[in-house]
Amino acid sequence: MKQRMQPKNPEERREKQNKYQSGSKQNGQQRQRIINKEMKTNRGEAIRAGRRNFDTADKAVDRWNVFEKHHEKQAGVLPLQHKDRLRVTFLGGLEGIGEKNMMVLEFDNEAIIVDSGFDLSVDLPGVNYAIPATQYVESIKHKVKAYAITHGHMDHIAALPYVFEHYPAPIFCASHFTKGMIEKQFENINQERGTELEPEIIVLNMDDHERHVISPHFTIEFVRITHSIPDCSTLVIETPVGRVINTGDFRLDPEPLDHHPSDITRLKQLGDEGKTLLLMPDSTNARYPGRTPTEHTLQQSFHDIFEQSRGRIFVAIFSTNMNRVQMIINSAVAAGRKVAFDGRGMMQVSEIAVRTGNLKIPKGSVVAMREVANVKDDQVVVVCTGGQGEPNAALQRMSIGEHKHIKLKPEDTVIVSSSPIPGNEVRYQQIGNDLAELGVTLFRQVTRDLDGCGPLHVSGHANQEELTEMVEMTKPKYVLPIHGGMLDRKYNGMAAKNAGLTDDDVILAKNGSMIEFDANGKMYDAGDAPAGAVLVDQTGAVVPGLVAKDRLLMSEEGMVVVMLTVDKKSGRLLTSPDIITRGFIYIRDNTELMDGLRAELKRAAAQRFSRVDLDRFKQELKDHISHYLYEHTRRSPVLIPVVNVIGGNGRGTARPKPEADTGR
Structure with missing residues (x-):
């Protein structure tokens, strides 16, 4: 290896070292000037960056919570205009697995709500789960006659207390175990929210094929089906235009440990009667071939x-x-x-x-x-x-x-x-x-x-062969897959086609879809209903969308609060600006940035203070700070300006309006 020759003379060595350090310093200064030059931005770019961050948070929250937006569109939802048609409206369950299942069946002046669960997959700060938005139910609240619950999993029952509170009606289920699960959920929510909800819960004996007339146009029956929770049921609803079957979550386990297999005989009887208009099967495992192991x-x-x-x-x-x-x-x-x-x-x-x-x-x-x-x-x-x-x-x-x-x-x-x-x-x-x-x-x-062990888990959901068998047993005119994302539901449609149905017989709906059927079995697309979600925190309280967006913005970009004390007459700052940051930077490690920000605040106050329009002054101050911080950090934290105005007729404080927290 070739070695670098070092000067033997100590003075010569020091001179060379000083020259190197000087050059390094100059190069560093030059690089810093280049960086600063590259960091230069105009105010519009900083504002646009802040808007992009807000739009990103807006989309992230609206993925789960579109309550406010759909609420604004409520007037555009068409009521059921054809009294001789059955309408099925999907308020959840068609955008993923375990996703706040809920649907409404409606005929003339009567309606049944099927399942009402929550979604635990919400990934937003301070949000525990989401429940279905019920604007559509609000528009037909005079029609609601009953709730019918397929089984006791939380994505099917957890939202019941929230919905029942506003639209009380008897709750029907297939077993005392499911009834106990519903009662426990009401008990938990009552404790969290301080409510005293006491629903009427009616158990129908599914092993005796007990039927109940809900209203002149709706009669229900539960059929035993196997799943991963006790006493699950397939829901059968008799309507004036035909029979509707919601499988609930299911698999066709021939050897369940509790010795209560699916009631295959009854399912075949229902199919042989030739009255099944619509089958809505579970799509969770539709992407898997064969059968689910017992x-x-x-x-x-x-x-x-x-x-x-x-x-x-x-x-x-x-x-x-x-x-x-x-x-x-x-x-x-x-x-x-x-x-x-x-x-x-x-x-x-x-x-x-x-x-x-x-x-x-x-x-x-x-x-x-x-x-x-x-x-x-x-x-x-x-x-x-x-x-x-x-x-x-x-x-x-x-x-x-x-x-x-x-x-x-x-x-x-x-x-x-x-x-x-x-x-x-x-x-x-x-x-x-x-x-x-x-x-x-x-x-x-x-x-x-x-x-080095045998199997430790089997799914509670049906694979392709079982889904095809369900169609063959019940013989529906249409199949509308539920309980899964679009891909899962498409695979479920494939299982239906393996049983002899055509593309026209398979309906791929979405949350919000309103599908209608007439007495001749013809299907109609009736448009979209509000089908968003309401966000709920760990106390059971609702989290408004704007609050969720603020939290998400602060978690990503941090928060900066600036406090100014201004003389009312001169606009001069009476004290040095106070700056508080959370989740943005560590002030002690960024004193130069903070000193620069204070200088900018003083300059902005001197140039822009208006005794007449404090709101305009705060907005201009906010824009100025946004520009400065974005130029130096390429980040757009949530900004909260607080302006204390002193002098004149007395003391006043110009605090931010409520919307100042939104980062708009």
Whole structure:
């Protein structure tokens, strides 16, 4: 390697070093001037950047919450004009899996609301979930005769208290378990919001094919169907123009652990009668070929793991999967272990299931979580929530060492009996990493071949062959896939065509679609209804769209508050401007920027202060600050100017108008 020759003379060496440092300094200054030159912007560019940020936040929020916009369009929604037609209006459930399912069936002066759930996938600051917007229901509130609920999952029942509060009517369901789930949801919301809602909940015996006349034009019946929660049902609605069938969430499991398979005989009877106008099937698993495996295939996997494990066992499952819980209890008892339950949802659902006979626990086999530490490690199983890595769920708290009663250790075995929900892959992987860091023995469905175990999870939804079989059994004139995004519903349409239907027989609707049918079975597109969402926080309170947009903007760009004290007569600043930032920059590390901003504020106040129009002064001040900050940081934080005016007839404060928080 060629070496660089160094000057032998120390003075010569210092001279060369000084020359190099001088050149470096000049080059740095030149580079800084170039950067500053490149950073130069005009005021219009800064304003446009701020608007772009606001538009981005606007679109992000409106993806979930279009309540205000649709509210403005309410007058344009056409009421049902043809009294001899059935109208089906979709207020949710057609834009994703687990997406606030809700629809309205309407004939003449009567209407039934089918399901009313929430959407937990909302990713906005301070928002826990979204519920269906009900402007359309408001326009027909005098028609609402009943609610019909297919099963007890939250994306089908959680919004009931909010909707029922404004449009009270009897609630019909197919089992006492589903009734218990609905009652618990009302109890929870009543506690959160301080309400005292007490709905009338009527159970129809689906095993006896009990029917109920809701109104002169609507009669309903529930048919037993298998899913991942007890006592699910397919809803059958008799109307003057034909029979409408909503499958609810389903799979055709021939061997469910509770020995209550789908009522195939009744479904075939309904089809053979030749009255089915419209079938609305679950699309969740339509993209998968074949059939969904039976739940019964998991029993041996749990038995084997329980037999070989020598320490504590933790099993994370969905809190409503009581068949899976029963399977775990059976395996635990066979292995001589006691069972503990952890997680609020798990505790609530288990209590309901025990009360209604859907969960059978041998006497003396349950131990409280606070007593787990007193039980030998090889004699306990903990059934908990959190397999998806949900924040604050039981297993998630264990994985990061924040659980009140449990500290995981290498001798423990953790079974994650679920697959990642679409869109939740990052959290699912993170909890796997956290558990691996603790050294526990980990079994997961997604890596079961590598983990050396049998199947640990099966879906609760029908695959292609089952969807085709449902069409063949019920023999509908039309199929309108529900419960899934557009791609899932297109694949569901393929399953219908495999049963002999044509493209014209498959209807691909969207949230807001209003579809009408006449007595001859002809279908009509009746336009769109408001079908947005209402955002709800952890207290059960509604989060307005503008508030959600402000939060999103502040989370992305930060916030800057500037406070000026101005002499009313001269416009001169009486004190140095106060500047508060949150989520924008750290002031101590950016003193030069802050000093420059104060100088700009002083200059702007001297040039632009108006004793007559303080609102105009604040807006000009805001534009000036936006320009300065964008020019130096390429960011557009939410700006809140506060101007205290002193002098003249007294003291006054010009604070920002409410819309100043929106970043417009």
